Amino acid sequence: MPKFPEAKLAESPWPKGAEAVIFIIDARSSFERSILEDWISRHDKSGVPSKVIPLELGDDRKPLNVGALDRAIVRLPNAVVAPLRIAWVHSRRSIQSGPRLVDFLRGSDYRPSLWRQKYLAEKRPERMRLVLGEPGSLDDLSARFKNKYQQEPAARPADFSIFVARQAAIVLDMGERKLRGGRYKVPRYVVHSLRNNPDFQEKLRAIADERQVPLAEVQREVNDYFGEMISVPNHFWLDVFAKISNLCLSLGYEPELRYDKSDLERIRAMVREYPSALLWTHKTYLDGFAVPKIMFENDFPMPHMFGGANLNFPGLGFLLRRSGGIFIKRSFADNEVYKATLRQYIGYLMEKRFPLTWSFEGTRSRLGKLMPPKFGILKYVLEGCSHSGARNIHIIPVAVTYDLLRDAEEYAREQSGVPKAPESLSWMVGYIRSLAKPMGKIYVDFGEPVILPEAPDPDDKLALSKVAFQVAVEVNRVTPITLPALISMSLLAVFPRALTEEEVIADVDQLVSWCAARELRHSPDFDKQYAENMETQLQLMIDEGIISRFDGGRQVVYGIVDGQAPVASYYRNTIVHYFVNQAITELALQAAIDAANDGANLEAVFWAEVDNLRDLFKFEFFYPPSDVFRREIAGELERIAPDWQSLFEQGKTGLRELLGRFTPLVAHRSLQMFIEAYAIAATVLAEWPKDEFSEQDCVEHCMSFGKQAFLQRRISSDASVGKLLFSTAFKVLQSRELVNASRPDVIEARKQHAARLDELMRRIEYIRASSIASRGALTLRDSVHERL
Template structure:
């Protein structure tokens, strides 16, 4: 195949009547210019064109230097019906080269998709199938002028240059679209964002209003805004997207199985959503690796790379450079008083949403140190929704995504942090050490996609109630699609039995009971959960033993498994990842104990009173359905143990015993013990203070960490998993919500003592459930 045969594959000349044609040639070298000019001339001769069309050469792909649009300015003085046709050469790698895309050695040897003139000539002569001539969708001069005038604010002195830059950007966009037909959707990326924003009439108007308010020249603010754009706007390229994809695969593959577990049908549904709607992908946050999971799944399925908000703590040399060129948006930690920064960020987000570039971030704002979902942080959601409101976006889709792991390398660090020790600062040296620490077997990674929260329009800016409701819906759905995995069930079983160890048969019995309960309630279970785990106890359980999460003793007549006391904080983390599924049942069990100890005729009222009281006590730990829906869930669960459960309650202890017979597995002691003990530590400290003493959260946590250690040594609490900063903070919030932390009248002293007494009584009821569970099944 020679050059003429390459030319004959496609004709660059558009179908037209009498219009003139202007070709914009996107070239990076003299070779590319020569080939594209030859292509135009070849078809002009073949078709006997009566005139030569003007041709302008410009590099449309280098955003760092801007456009050299001087020649284009002169060429745009053509009739309004002139057709503007962009052309480009796309070089694809060889089959062997495609396997090595994204290797850092290409920084030295050159990206095979951007060959030097010498290499390009060799490709033309030896592998012409790697050469593709692209035609961007033509447009008329009049259409381009109309679009430019509708959305751009420029003065007369710079209008010609601004229009030329606009035409160049549009040429780049349509050429990119044509190129993606060849390369795939994963290479869709925003181009020339900063210059587009700087020319936007809406953005200019917003900056002008701010300039008027602050009494500053607009030019001064625009210069400052340009610096902000340089900091925040991501500049992805095909090469760095390949590097990032390879990097993600490498890091995740160090310790986890190669294939992430997800439902393909859900991914295809996600594809349709992000293609047709402004979308946000909000994922749960357990480890630093979470930010790699969604991009990897999307890359593997040929999605456009989602733009990711990143904390400034991760923008250090090396990693920050890579992430910035792979879709990461690093924003300042605090910019509440910087109106220009907020305007710039809002318009940038609005641009990305309008162009259907999905946004993704961890909506908890930080890694969960306890395993369960953290309260959502509203900051980024607020700014994205404000940007949607400003651009009048419709049908905004917020998709909750749950990311789970069999084993997480960070958990030991979390357990240490919760005892009061500080977290080290992130740096390149720290990150290299972190990556090296991943090289150990850790099982599988799971990504589960929830039903989207759909907003016909964004709420009004400042509507905090609407924002909190949206975040709550996202959190509930994220919890709903979090799957039960083998490690979460094993730790739940063994922590329920602690300090007792269980035989293999007892462990299997517990797992079957927990799994059976979950399946009967349609709880999400991992797609590849191996229900023949009885035959494979050495597999994932073996990894947990190697990680010292589970202990195994095989020198007696039977093999037994347990969790040593010092490992309770670590094991609790894995249990907590699915604890939300069992909270309602735990509340029911504790309410039943209380009701069984009251007068028979009052038992039902006592039951519901306790259900609501416990829901309120742990409202800072768990996400509940609204009250009416919550009560319906309680009734549905109770109906599983008999349609006559209300009559059974009225029978006192006998009815209680009848109900408990069908309630296996019992879960109150393994679900709520940790939280109740932590709250008890905090309440006991507060009860010792005088009524006029005011207690601050910081002092509460400091004192509770010290007293918690003493309480554990005295065995007033059962394990170190009940000692933790986050637990004590939530306990403080519970007391604060009851008005007990601010100093007050003398009667406040008795109120504080009463809540401490109430928590001790709740611990007694948990012990009752534990005793019944141990007697019946040896564990949960």
């Protein structure tokens, strides 16, 4: 027998005051069993009847042989069950390094082989720990069994014995987590719990009756789905996933993720107390590493992550399933068995306080701004909560933001018409290799939760959309403004011109002041010395091929590289939502200026244009209700000019003065790309020779005409030419019934819409020219024009 710390052996495993004891010892080897039996015998209480039952509880997939336990329960009906186990803790070095290749070969120290157990006991006895699970009386366990299954234990003795063994495993896991940490909390015996749930069985019987097939056939189908979707996380693979997450995130980014520690403690309290889901923005495949990395490093239970079945390929699928990944089919609307199984599984996880996490956009954002939320997973999560009776459900928005992004170039290619590469093992290897280039920092920001006292009715689509809208608004609110995003916004505003470093700093400084006045969230880069680091940020973007530096003239200048405007616009679009209200205000003011000579009520013109623009961009941005939105616009006017109403009364002169007070002007910085794309679509439709006009027609013809328009410099940049932009433009046309060929006045309506977009193009180009002129940096052409 190896040496063992006497202090540990001195603690008695016998429950105090027990009339009889059943020891369940979770032993994976004869060596462990001998140590645990010695521990019991050292403190033997000869007057107390007892029985030692060895069981191996570590693998949920193995059936439990509970015959001996069944007999012990019959023999000692008043016994207290005392579960015992040996835990093997990691060395300090292995904790710091994470899993190594040798761990794959010899097995993890968490579950060491027999020879390894003997070696550790002999050479490293401090790594052996005795675990005593919380004892429980058979009376209490019987009451819990009856409450769960609505049957007496005597009616199902074998099932009751299995129940007792699994409860022993759970309390042993809880005791072991005190040694290892909460990050290793994983669900146990999931399939058994789901399969034996009375409500679930009743649902399956109803489906079998509706299909007119035997229940066994439906149950076999359920078993297949269990194998597909149910995650099987364990300690070793959680460690592996954490190490791979660190590796992938640190290849191109600074090792430390930027987040607010106090925010994290707020989230910890929510996850511990309430059924919770963390919904994050989706910019890149790395998003799925960022949130789990933070939670693992801060000893949260690892979240269960939803992912599409397209990621369940060899290698990645194996890893993710063993570290909390749940793969679901892309489409299963008509599969009642699959929906019932998924709903039951989700409800179980939420009931047991295992946090869920997924991208609520459903796909990576190809344009940088927030995509319209997908309701699918949210719907099934809330259905699962409704089914399990969950209360105070916390939906926590999470913004994951990057200085630069490897995927942005891929998105630009996709938007230009290049097909997306399919995911595979070789694709994954290539993707990881592409990350090994400096890309700055990663920021993770947690918003205020959307709290649901109870889950809404599963068929209440309005309630579901309200939840998704609240999440989107909150995640937009906490998305930080980054320096690369502002640099991109600054240089795109003058594209294809270039700016000196001093001009870039001056323009970014204006934007920073604008953001500070509105108390917008920003990255930690914006300290008092951020201008001194501008050259470093510019160099980072030069290395990425987004901007260029020319030092062969009188001054060093920076500009967007030809063909890279779509990439730069991606970074600009990550913060564009902050500027939309002022952009709409500027365009509406310009519309009022244009109407000043017509004797119109200029304030009425202004508000009508505000409403028109809000409706035009309703598929791009998330707005509050109309009355709230109008108050926000009035707030923008009040902030710029408290006397704005008197300026309206002064007509064109007053309105020009009012627009001139907007510094910096932002309409062209934020909305020009969308207006130009919509104008291209409107022009194509106005000249469309056929009656039918599909989304595919719109995208194909707009892509061709858009490229022509850019070559003719009729639009500001090729960032305005993209498949997603034209798909959204089609939605606008469709919502205005302009693709409906049966509409009597459709031809005239299409022409009016195109003319309106042309007018918007003119207004935003005027604002753009005014902004460039306000810099006081004339071009050579401008100087010649002045002299002439």
